[in-house]
Amino acid sequence: MIHEYRKTLKNYAIGLLWLLGLLWPLLGIHPDGTLSFDRTFTTWLYIAAGSFLCLLIYILNKSGLLRPVGNALSAPREKASRLIGAVPVWVWIGALLAAACLYPLFTGRYAQDVATNVLIYICLGLGLNIVVGLAGMLDLGYIAFYGVGAYTYALLNLHYGLSFWICLPIAAALACIAGCIIGYPTLRMRGDYLAIVTLGFGEIVRIILNNWMTLTNGPNGLLGIKPPSIYVPSFEAGFSFELLYIKKLQYLYYIALGLAILTITAVRRLNHSRIGRAWESIREDETAAELMGVNTFILKLLAYAMGALFAGLAGAFFCARMRFVSPESFTFIESAMVLSMVVLGGMASIPGIMLGAAALIVLPEVFREFETYRMLAFGLAMVVMMLFRPAGLIPAKRMGTRSEDREG
DSSP states (O other): OTTTTHHHHHHHHHHHHHHHHHHHHHHTBOTTSOBOOHHHHHHHHHHHHHHHHHHHHHHHHHTTTTHHHHHHHHHHHHHHHHHHHHSOHHHHHHHHHHHHHHGGGGSOHHHHHHHHHHHHHHHHHHHHHIIIIISOOOOSOTHHHHHHHHHHHHHHHHHHOOOHHHHHHHHHHHHHHHHHHHHHHHTTOOHHHHHHHHHHHHHHHHHHHHHOHHHHOGGGOEEOOOOOEEEEEEOBTBSEEEEEEOOOHHHHHHHHHHHHHHHHHHHHHHHTSHHHHHHHHHHHOHHHHHHTTOOHHHHHHHHHHHHHHHHHHHHHHHHHHHSEEOGGGGOHHHHHHHHHHHHHHOTTOHHHHHHHHHHHHHHHHHTGGGTTTHHHHHHHHHHHHHHHOTTOSSOOOOOSOOHHHHHO
8 A cells, every 4th residue: 555655655755845944934033043943843743743644544545444434424424414404495594694693792892803804705705706606707806896895985985974875885886887997808808818917907906096195095095984874763852863873893793794695695696597697608618608699798797897896895894894994905915815715615606605705714813823824724725625625615506407417
């Protein structure tokens, strides 16, 4: 068995040596200029021991020695899956919604803040899912529409005093228009060329926000933005309505939850509509879809605009929640993070993207104590995911059956 897996063990040894060379600059070079090796070697030994255990399990599984264990666990697993499948979907959705509504009542400010971030990124991930997951277009500048929505609310609120609820649809509409303007000259391209051009347009938007001092105040950002507000009845001097600003994080969480539910419902309806089927046909084979009568350019432009619309909604809420906005919030790394959520969760899979957003926001907070290793662990987790579950955590279910599936 060792001879059969000699190549695997060789690659594993090379990887460990590469990891040792990567860890030493991180842990062995200190700010005062001194060098050490003991901490690096200790950390490397822990990682090597854990990874060797995983490799041993992988080799035993491939050789068939763990098949009796798998057979023993298959019966309980099948029974559990049957029990879960027997419960109607609406019951699971209702339970999840009830848990989401009760969440702020049993958690503190920190947990509510993390959950609000997750909901914002769910909106962003599902918006990008329309472009990447359904229509099959790689977009690396998606965060630009997030910035358009945020700055739309900031400028309208500061200069014209418009409330959050009035600016929310305006921000979504302007982000949608920006998506059409950016998408019209770029969507005639495909593949890597489209990715490079969208990356360029995303950077152009950020640089404009950073340099247009008279409008956006440049890198200093815009301060003094009002949070969302509501009118409540007051009976102090007769019947009247009093304006209250929603500043508590608990109530802002519920607004983010409402936007996330709106986004999930809209994306699901789009996915199961004729337009969603047309997007999927473009994703599978654009040339064949065009030959079958699908107006590929218009539908790709529509996908780009709809994705931008949901990013505009998330951007307006982000601005109202933070009460401050600056170009540093809309860098390329944010686009890469949202794209990672879509790929990690499963392209075109709504539950998968929700799980991917939760994983990439919550796990770094859980491991905040290991700040030095967080990004290293993040990269390693993405590599492992792409090796063992390339379709994502919850892959999208194919709608309908193909001829090769029936023949097989």
